[in-house]
Amino acid sequence: MAEKIRKWLKKDGECYLMLLPFLILFTVFTVVPVLMSVPVGFTDFNMIQKPEFVGLSNYKALFLSDKIFMKSIRITLVFAFFTGFVSFILCFFLAWFINQLSAFFRTFFTIIFYIPSMANVYAVWKIIFSGDINGYLNSFLMDVGVINAPIQWLTDGNYIFTTAVIVQLWLSLGSGFLALRAGFQNIDRTMYEVGAIEGIENRWQELFYITVPCMKPHIMFAVIMQIVSSFTAGSVIQNVVGFPSTDYQAHTVMTHAYDYGWVRFEMGYASAICMILFMLMYTVNQFAERIIFKNTD
Amino acid sequence: MHGRKKGNLFVFIFLAILGIFMFFPVYLTILMSVKPVEELFIFPPKLYTLRPTLRNFTDMSEIIRQNRVPFSRYIFNSLSVTVAVTVMQCVVVSMAGFMLAKCRFKGRKFLNKIIVIAMLYQSNMIYLMQYMVLAKLNLINTLYALILPSVASPVGLFLMKQSISQMPDSVIESAKTDGAGLFRICWQIVMPNQKPALMTILIFAFQSSWNMQSGAFVFREEYKTLPTVINQISTSSPARAGIAVAGAVFLLIPPVLVFSATQKQVIETMAHSGIKS
Numbered sequence: 001m002a003e004k005i006r007k008w009l010k011k012d013g014e015c016y017l018m019l020l021p022f023l024i025l026f027t028v029f030t031v032v033p034v035l036m037s038v039p040v041g042f043t044d045f046n047m048i049q050k051p052e053f054v055g056l057s058n059y060k061a062l063f064l065s066d067k068i069f070m071k072s073i074r075i076t077l078v079f080a081f082f083t084g085f086v087s088f089i090l091c092f093f094l095a096w097f098i099n100q101l102s103a104f105f106r107t108f109f110t111i112i113f114y115i116p117s118m119a120n121v122y123a124v125w126k127i128i129f130s131g132d133i134n135g136y137l138n139s140f141l142m143d144v145g146v147i148n149a150p151i152q153w154l155t156d157g158n159y160i161f162t163t164a165v166i167v168q169l170w171l172s173l174g175s176g177f178l179a180l181r182a183g184f185q186n187i188d189r190t191m192y193e194v195g196a197i198e199g200i201e202n203r204w205q206e207l208f209y210i211t212v213p214c215m216k217p218h219i220m221f222a223v224i225m226q227i228v229s230s231f232t233a234g235s236v237i238q239n240v241v242g243f244p245s246t247d248y249q250a251h252t253v254m255t256h257a258y259d260y261g262w263v264r265f266e267m268g269y270a271s272a273i274c275m276i277l278f279m280l281m282y283t284v285n286q287f288a289e290r291i292i293f294k295n296t297d
Numbered sequence: 298m299h300g301r302k303k304g305n306l307f308v309f310i311f312l313a314i315l316g317i318f319m320f321f322p323v324y325l326t327i328l329m330s331v332k333p334v335e336e337l338f339i340f341p342p343k344l345y346t347l348r349p350t351l352r353n354f355t356d357m358s359e360i361i362r363q364n365r366v367p368f369s370r371y372i373f374n375s376l377s378v379t380v381a382v383t384v385m386q387c388v389v390v391s392m393a394g395f396m397l398a399k400c401r402f403k404g405r406k407f408l409n410k411i412i413v414i415a416m417l418y419q420s421n422m423i424y425l426m427q428y429m430v431l432a433k434l435n436l437i438n439t440l441y442a443l444i445l446p447s448v449a450s451p452v453g454l455f456l457m458k459q460s461i462s463q464m465p466d467s468v469i470e471s472a473k474t475d476g477a478g479l480f481r482i483c484w485q486i487v488m489p490n491q492k493p494a495l496m497t498i499l500i501f502a503f504q505s506s507w508n509m510q511s512g513a514f515v516f517r518e519e520y521k522t523l524p525t526v527i528n529q530i531s532t533s534s535p536a537r538a539g540i541a542v543a544g545a546v547f548l549l550i551p552p553v554l555v556f557s558a559t560q561k562q563v564i565e566t567m568a569h570s571g572i573k574s
Contacts, residue, residue: 008403011402012402012403014478014479014480015396015400015402015479016402018392018393018395018396018479018480018483019392019393019396019397019408021388021389021392021393022389022390022392022393022449022454023393023449025389025445025448025449026415026449026451028430028434028445029427029430029445029446029448029449030415030418030423030449030451032426032430033423033425033426033427033429033430034418034423034426036426036429036430037423037425037426040426047429094312094315097308097311097312098312100305100308101305101308101309101312105309105312107560107561109312109316110560110564111553111556111557111560112316112319112320113316113319114556115319115320115323115549115553116319116322116323118504118549118552118553118556119504119507119508119545119548119549119552119553120508120524120527120528120545120548120549121322121323121326121545121546121549122322123326123531123541123542123545124322124323124325124326124329124542124545125322127325127329127538127542128322128325134342135342136325136342139342170319170322173319175452175501175567178563178564178567179567179570179571181564181567182563182564182565182566182567182568182570183567183568183570183571185564185568186568203304215571216571216573217570217571217572217573218567218570218571220571220572220573221570221571221572224413224416224417224572225416225452227417228416228417228419229419232419232421232422234421235421239528254421254422257422257425261424261425262425262513267425267429270425271425271426274422274423274425277422278417278418278422281417282414282417285417
């Protein structure tokens with residue numbers, strides 16, 4: 001046994017040593033928290049008293065009696081459709097368009113579209129959507145004559161979801177967008193020449209018969225990035241439309257977890273919420289992978 | 298070919314229009330940060346200003362100075378966190394990326410799988426549990442609480458691994474036969490060729506740590522970061538709208554400069570970012 005371990009250490013020991021710094025930090029700050037949240041989800045825990053095992057009651061409460069949670073799941077799914085899926089399509093076509101320009105404009109547009117995801121500039125949206133006549137949108141719409149009284153974009157339950165989607169969409173061209181940009185740039189030009197000989201006539205055919213199949217790995221990376229950012233959205237929305245939002249109209253699952261974790265200190269309940277959110281993301285991710293790699297295996 | 302030219306013009310116009318929409322809020326932020334206070338609340342709001350001023354910026358540092366903690370302290374905190382996270386992440390992720398890309402050892406496949414799944418776990422989902430871990434380690438209310446959890450980034454490791462696996466094996470094999478250890482191969486042979494990947498990890502780490510709010514991990518004023526304080530000011534009262542946008546501009550400038558300078562390398566690295574099934 002000892003002999004075996006020594007042999008194994010001699011062979012792989014150096015590799016593990018190089019991996020060690022990453023593994024330690026990754027284990028302590030990602031793996032342990034993830035593993036901890038599983039049992040905590042089955043307890044009643046307020047961070048002061050000892051956690052008390054309650055079985056499945058958190059999950060039962062979530063699905064059977066927490067109406068706001070069910071609403072937040074619906075909101076998160078619709079939200080993810082717009083800021084994840086629609087945004088992905090947008091990223092894809094923007095990257096494709098940008099790729100057809102000259103080097104200068106490629107750089108120029110990449111920076112322009114990427115700026116919003118770089119910093120906390122979203123504070124300005126509160127001023128654009130401000131509910132008085134001084135808000136940029138209200139004053140513009142009143143000027144043109146579409147409306148004659150200011151609309152409460154940030155507090156009127158009919159509008160805040162749309163407002164939140166617009167803001168999140170605006171800052172969703174992040175690392176997924178960059179990956180797609182790079183994917184387009186990376187495609188071998190000779191593929192297109194071969195394609196032209198094989199009878200491909202226009203850009204659309206080029207896109208579907210040559211580009212997309214070549215870019216599948218990049219598409220997958222971008223999809224993961226979009227899933228993560230759209231499903232875990234919450235803090236920016238909280239900042240713009242307030243917390244809690246009117247009638248919980250912009251209350252995402254993440255916001256719900258924040259509510260229970262940091263406002264009410266019900267850690268068990270909050271962990272259960274995060275667990276469900278992760279399962280949701282994982283399912284969507286598997287589903288996307290299935291679609292993207294459908295024809296390649 | 299004629300149709301292509303026309304198509305390019307159409308593409309350009311489309312991008313330009315969308316670009317204007319995307320840039321408009323950024324433009325407004327910059328504009329409002331240099332507008333004098335009297336002009337901020339006039340009707341109708343104007344899209345230009347005739348008397349640009351730096352009042353908002355001086356007011357911002359003035360207000361922050363009235364705090365118990367000097368403004369420079371917040372900048373120092375943010376800079377320390379940013380530099381520490383960026384440097385540590387580059388070092389740690391480079392070594393691990395090299396291992397996952399080029400070395401065969403037990404558990405490699407498993408680790409690769411874990412990393413891809415971990416990319417789905419964004420930090421705010423495990424924030425609560427991270428808090429408990431940090432509390433157990435007695436790190437709450439220190440800058441370490443902001444630094445350590447962001448160092449081992451799965452996305453960073455993934456990008457580095459993908460980029461290194463593009464290198465030919467022969468280079469590494471020949472270094473091995475010359476008797477070089479893995480540590481030396483990593484830093485003297487592999488990493489000098491991975492500048493674009495390093496730049497990419499640098500820019501992502503820089504962006505996220507520069508914008509990091511100290512949140513629940515730090516509640517002692519002297520360890521809070523700059524974005525936290527600027528956010529506190531901006532949510533406090535509407536009369537401080539000008540100061541809030543000045544803060545946003547102040548925070549935006551460094552990442553934009555860094556990204557503009559490294560944009561080419563970032564795209565080059567992302568070219569290898571694909572996930573194969």
